[in-house]
Amino acid sequence: MSQVFEPLRQQLLDAASTFTDGPAALPEILAGLVDDVDHSLAEPLEIFPVCHHSPASALAMGRRLREKQPKVIYLELCEDLQPLLTELRNCRLPVALQAFASELEGFPATWGPLSVVAPVTEASAEYQAIAYALETPGVELVLVDRSADHVFQWAPDEPDGQDREEPEDDLHGDAVGVEIGDLRPRFAELEQHLLHHGQVRHWSEWWDQYVEQPLAGADHDTYRQVMTLVGSLFRRLTPAGTRRLESDEERERFMWTRIRSHLAQSGVEREDCLYVCGAFHAVSRVAEAGSQPGTPDLEITPRSGTTWLYGLIPSSHSAIEAQFGLAPGSVSIAAATWEKGLNRFGLKPFRLQGQKGTRRRAAKALPPAVAAEPATDRLTEYLAAPAAPGGLDDEELRGWCVDLVRLARRNGYLASTADAIAVYETSVLLASMRGRARPTPYDFQDAAVTCIEKDVVPGRRDVRRLCEILLGGDKVGQVGYEALPPLAKDVHDRLEPLGLDLQARKIRRALIDLVANPELAGCSRLLWRLQYLLPGHAVRTVMGSRRLGERSVQESWDLDLGRHQRTLIELGYEGVTAEQVLEQRLRRSVRDPKATAADALDAVEDSLRLLDSPRLSDELGIRAVELLAAERTVDDAPLVLARIRRLIAYFESPAHPGGSLPSWCEQFVKAGYAHYCTLLPMSFADEETGVRQVAAMLGFLFSMESLALSLGCERTQLEMSVQQSVPHGPAKTALFWAARHQLGDLAVGDLRHNCDELLANPLVLPSFPHYVSGFVHALEPVPRLAPFVVETLSKAFARLPDPVLLPWLPTLITTLKQDAPELVPVLTREAGRTFPGTLSALDTWTAPWNRMAQKSPAPRQLPVPAASTARRLLDAHPLTALGVAALLGRTSEWSAAPAVAAPDQEPAVIGPAKKLRETHPDTTDAMASLIGG
Amino acid sequence: MSDILRAPAEVKYAEELDWLESVDTGSKPFSWRLSPKMVRTFVLGSERADGLNREITQKWFGDRSIVERAIVTLASDRGLLLIGDPGTGKSWLAELLAAAISRNSTLVVQGTAGTTEDHIKYSWNVSMVIAKGQSRDSMIPSPIMTAMEGGVIGRFEELTRSTSDVQDALISILSEKYVSIPELDDNNIVFAKPGFSVIATANSRDRGVNDLSSALKRRFNFVRIPVVTNKKSEAEIVRFRTEELLRRHAIDLEVPPTLLDVLLQSFADLRTASAAATSDDEKLESALSTAEQIGVLEDAVLHSTFFGERELTAQTLAGSLVGSLARRSPEDLAILSTYWHGVIEPRSQNEGGEWTGFLEGGRQAISVLS
Incomplete structure (x- = not known):
């Protein structure tokens, strides 16, 4: 142990013994702090402690790199992100390095897709290190932290995403964030205590006031010692045995193991290296820490079989704040402080060549490195001095007050110069009340x-937000074209003919006139595919549709790809072109273990709509047949019916280029006919199966019947299955009757009779509505039943007592609306035909079914003259009549009519002739005159 | 026991204020009796780090930055307008601030529909005017004018309840800081002394602050006081205020912490329900503020002291809760009844404890009212 810090150690121990009575943990902690600093400084491989998004760290890093010019930099960042770093040149910061995996192996499937992001801002120490290493020849940058795979291997349980509402905050999606130098008290009481006594509201504010500002202009030794001290403080006050500490220690073992193996392989001197890590890790005392050869290594577990994909996604200040729990606006304030620090200390930051959003500066050769001097104690001075009077200077504060009032006025506030004066006065007063010599940005915000x-006016920006905008505002990064994955590049290339700047962060309206510019058809097709693949706001149709068989002449689109770069980039992890991804997704959707025939039909429809690939459509269709044959329930029957009807209609329409049904479709109808025939008796009897499902099955069987029979199905199969069925419940009974009616077993008269009996029986009367519901559903398979359904409904309204009728009415309406909206027009049309259209006609109106009942007993008046005319005609030409009869296959003797025939007694023999005469009077008359009858 | 039913803050905490003044070394703006930091200590209570060798209790519970912003506003050129839902402690904060800064919190104008400009400026003693003519002697200054003359804080309660033209009388007082008396020939201007300021309160519930003219808005700094939703600090407030009320009634009765939890939980539930309601009929008329909770508890305590077993039970608490929240006959009762059957009943089955008695008491109270 060196003697440099001996006086400080002694001073702290004295203080500890003064303030505590008897043995306590305090002396141990205080002396431990100094020991930790000492230990960290003694490490031959220079450890550079940093804090995330800290301009002071970035400034100190810039200075140190210039002085020391290390040959190797070890950086606390996931090791597998290394290849991405050079791509940072093509981006405008802040962006995030992302590792993404959707095909998981070795992780629970519910975790997927896995995503890790590491945001990079310009005002950060890591960016300085990266830029220095990539721009200086002969310098190697080695990422040493655990890989993205290990992040999840070591994750305690399911990684949960935080709920974020602001769209800008959502730039990272639900990724797990990793960052360099996470430095924050590890238990809530300590943080609360520090905040309370620092008279600040948020941790970022405390950090800014007590660490950031005093260290902004500090020399390397002070910076390094103080940061190490802070890291040591938080480390020593971390509750032992927590999951998080364990994971941190594991990471330290990992990093040191990687560093030692790199040192051994490359043979580089330890003095020429720099290890950049969070201050928390700089004071690690795990056994595996240290660059000394021979230190025990960590057994690094192999990565799982998960395939990881890497890319850059845009990030923003607010997204970083939301992800890492920083105060709103703190990253923006850090960026402003960084710029200010650069000017104040005349520093030149390291920047990647060609970095977007920065000024182009000629890279100058670095001055020669400065030799290191032995460290002296800088801590005593730092700890003894009061907090430096940082904060805003008068000039700056005045400027902010004026700018804020201007900004507020632009945003609809009634703000005047008097307000600027008041804000100034109030911020000074607030600062003095909080024990600060000068107001901080946070005081200014409060005063404003x-x-x-x-x-508070909804929709208007509040003043707090305005202050954030003023203090730098949210900065959103952008991934440059060159750093995009192939799919995203391809999309941008193919949308080029639209002539829009799709990289811009605003909504672009694309108008596509497919008649005037047929060459834009390709763009239109791509946009429809993108809309399907990126549900949300990246691509939105304003006008135009692309349902099955439809093509719009004009389309209008809202394109917001600039702001939804992340979704497009993540789509790029799935394939090389949008078509490939679409094809994969459709295939995957039908191969899913939970996929149903209805899903497969949907996929077929999507493939027909979006992809011109008959091969794929056929493949999906064949899968639909397989799925249907394997299904054991009929829950999806209504969906299947609707979709296959739509598809068949499309295939038979002129819109379909082939003009004939594809073979899978025929197979589907055949398989469906057999399948539903088999399941019909069971579904009728099964309590669980709904009326709607059975109606849909019958609908399939009846409406596809002619097609199925032409393909070789047997009608007896259907007849037998109906015969076997024993319906359960009134609604299915009604449906069963309707089915029998369709098959010719039950006439309308019988149906009517059944209903009348039900209505007459007071015991079954309460369940009559269920029968009616059944009949309504029967409209689907047996549409010609419509007049009867109207009749039954009218009878129900007329004869059901109110206590039964009224509670049922809402159910009827909701059932019709939800389950069978397509049947409502059929019913209303039929009702319109049946009932009178005017009020006056209602008085004399009798319902058709009542009319028929009155008429039926009346004797039928037969038009005798017509019949006898026919008879006379035949009698006059018996030979001709016999000849015709022989042609028709009937040979017999001619027998003349009785001489005197009673006018109302028609002989049975002349029945057919009479009918012929009745139906075609003109023809028979003309024929009679022709042959002279 | 003093013969004042409710002593103003400066009387009640006179001893504490004297002591604070004696140890206060900070710089004091104008004629303030305490420095801003001490005012904050008086309102929010002392901590060890303040280095005072006596404990100052916390009197107003809420965010520290609210109090700081309020104090700073009074030290600046503008008036202070405290806005919030009824029962969030606006008037109490105003009283504490006035007591701490100027040792006089009684210069209050109550804003009502009947408030006239005379109440804000001055009026005349008619018989004296007839006898001696108009002079400064026959003039009756308003509380605000008295505050101007003394360089102390004047208060205006429920500013938005008074009509706009009356409110606008404040404009010249707040900007020019004088009131002229045109009826007099000489000595006809009353100038405000340094230290004068106005604390106004306004209710954000019924009419809102939009009725204020923008000229007047400009002269006030607005400090919004939120409804306390933090359960811990709410429990603290309810306990603090009830103890004070009990002391006032000289009642010695223990409020069991479990019952306090029941009260806080039921208010929290009802607040959630009110927030989720889509129409006015679906939510209770009451704002469900902390003051309302205190009212319920006080009611229950008084009831059990005078008519009960001298012990606070869950039944009594439920009775007072229903009694004070059911204001509109069908709507409020229906909501409470739904709440009782849908939430309290399952809870009493699952958790038991005080909830069982609470369920019983509530049911009785609802059946009596409906």
Whole structure:
């Protein structure tokens, strides 16, 4: 142990003994802090402690790199992200390095897709290190932290995403964030205590005031010692045995193991290296820490079989704040502080060549490295001095007050110069009340809210947000074209003919006139595919549709790919072109263990709509046949019916290029006919199966019957299955009757008779509505039953007592609306035909079914003259009549009519002739005159 | 026991204020009796780190930055307008601030529909005017004018309840800081002394602050006081205020912490329900503020002291809760009844404890009212 810190150690121990009575943990902690700093400084491989998004760290890093010019930099960042770093050149910061996996192996399937993001901002120490290493020849950058795979291997349980509402906050999606130098008290009481006594509201504010500002201009030794001290403080006050500490220690073992193996392989001197890690890790005391050869290594577990894909996604200040629980606006304030620090200390930051959003500067050769001097104690001075009077200077504060008032006015606030003065005064007063010599940005924010915000108007930006905008605003990064995955590049290339700047962060309206510009058809097709693949707001149709068999002449689109870069990039992890991804997704959807025939039919429809690939459609269709044959329930029958009807209609329409049914479709109808015939008796009897399902099955059987029979199905199969059926419940009974009616077993008269009996029986009367429901459902398979259904409904309304009728009416309406919206027009049309259209006609109106009942007993008046005319005609030409009869296959003797025939007694023999005469009077008359009858 | 039913804060905490003043070394704006930091200590209570060798209790519970912003506003050129739902402690905070800064919290104008400009400026003693003519002697200054003359804080309660033209009388007082008396020939301007400011309160529930003219809005800093939703600090407030009320009634009765939890939980439930309601009929008329909780508890305590077993039970608490929240006959009762059957009943079956008695008491109270 060196003697450099001996006086400080002694001072702290004295203090500990003064303030505590008897043995306590305090002396151990205080002395431990100094020991930790000492230990960390003694490491021959220089450890550079950093804190995330800390401009002071970035400034100190810039200075140190210039002084030391290390040959190797070890960086605390997932090791598998290394190849991405050079791509940072093509992006505008902040962006996030992402590792993404959707095909999991060795992890629970419910975790997927896995995603790890590491955001990079310009005002960070890691960016300085990366830029220095990539721009200086002969410098190697080695990422040493555990890989993305290990992040999840070591995850305690399911990684949960936080709920975020702001769209800008959602740039990272539900990824797990990793960052360099996470430094924050590990238990809530300590943080609460620090916040309370620092008179600040948020941790970022405390950090800014007590660490960031005093260290902004500090020399390397002070910076390094103080950061190590803070890291040591938090480490020593971490509750032991927590899951998080374990994982941190595991990571330290991992990093040191990687560093030692790299040192051994490359043979580089330890003095020429720099290890950049969080201050928390700089004071690690695990056995595996240290660059000394021979230190025990960590047994690194192999990665799982999961395939990881890597890319860059855009990030933003607010997304970083939301992900890592920083105060809103703190990253923006850090960026502003960084710029200010650069100017104040005249530093030149390291930047990647060609970095977007930065000014182009000629890279100058670095001055020669400065030799290191032995460390001296800088801690005593730092700890003894009061907090430096940082904060805003008067000039800056005045400028902010004026700018804020201007901004507020632009945003609809009634703010005036008087308000600027009040904000200034209030911020100074607030700062003095909180024991600060000068107001901090946070005091300024409070003062602005007090003086300017009078009422809350929804939709208007509040003053707090305005302050954030003023203090730098949210900065959103962008991934450049060159760093995009092939799919995203391809999409941008193919949308080129639209002539829009799709990288811009605003909504672009694309108008596509497919008649005037047929060459844009390719763009239109791609946009429909993208809309299907990226549900949300990246691509939205304003006008135009692409249902099965439809093509719009004009289309209008809202394209927001600039702001939804992440979704497009993540789509790029799935394949090389949008078509390939679409094909994969459709295939996957039908191969899913939970896929049903209805899903497969849906996939067929999507493939026909979006892809011109008959081969794929056929493949999906064949899968639909397989799925249907394997199904044991009929829950999806209504969906299957609707979809196959739509598909058959499309295949038979002129829109379909082939013009004939594909073979899978024929197979589907055949298989469906057999399948539903088999399941019909069971479904009728099964309590669980609904009326709607059975109706849909019957619908399939009846409406596809002619097609199925032409393909070789047997009608007896259907007849037998109906015969075997024993319906359960009134609704299915009604459906059963309707089915028998369709098959010719039951006439309408019998149906009517059944219903009348039900209505007459007071015991079954309460369940009559269920019968009616059954009949309504029967409209689907037996549409010609419509007049009868209207009749039954009218009878139900007329004769059901109110206590039965009224509770049922809402059910009827909701059932019709939800389950059978397509049947409503059929019913209303039929009702319109049946009932009178005017009020006056209602008085004299009798329902057709009542009319028929009155008419039926009346004797039928037969038009005798017509009959006898026919008879006379035949009698006059018996030979001709016999000849015709022989042609028709009937040979017999001619027998003349009785001489005197009673006019109302028609002989049975002349029945057919009479009918012929009745139906075609003109023809028979003309024929009679022709042959002279 | 003093012969004042409710002593104003400066009387009640006179001893504490004297002591604070004696140890206060900070710089004091204008004629303030305490420095801003001490005012904050008086309102929010002391901590060890303040280095005072006596404990100052916390009197107002809420976010520290709210109090700081309020104090700072009073030290600046503008008036302070406290806005919030009824029962969030606006008037109490105003009283504490006035007591701490100027040792006088009684210069209050109550805003009502009947408030006239005379109540804000001055009026005349008619008989004296007839006898001696108009002079400063026959003038009756308003509380605000008295505050101006003394360089102390004046208060205006429920500012938005008074009509706009009356409110606008404040504009010149707040910007020019004087009131002229045109009826007099000489000595006809009353100038405000340094230290004068106005604390107004406004209710964000019924009419809102939009009725204020923008000229007046400009002269006030608005500090919004949120409804306390943090259960821990709410429990603290209810306990603090009830103890005070009990002391006032000289009642010695223990409020069991489990019952306090029951009360807080039921209010929290009802607040959630109110927030989720889509129409006014679906939510209770009451704002369900902390003050309302205190009212319920006080009611229950008084009831059990005078008519009960001198012990607070869950039944009594449920009775007072129903009694004070059921204001509109069909709507509020229906909501409470739904709440009782849908939430309290299962809870009493699952958790038992005080909830069983609470269920019983509530049922009785609802059946009596409906």
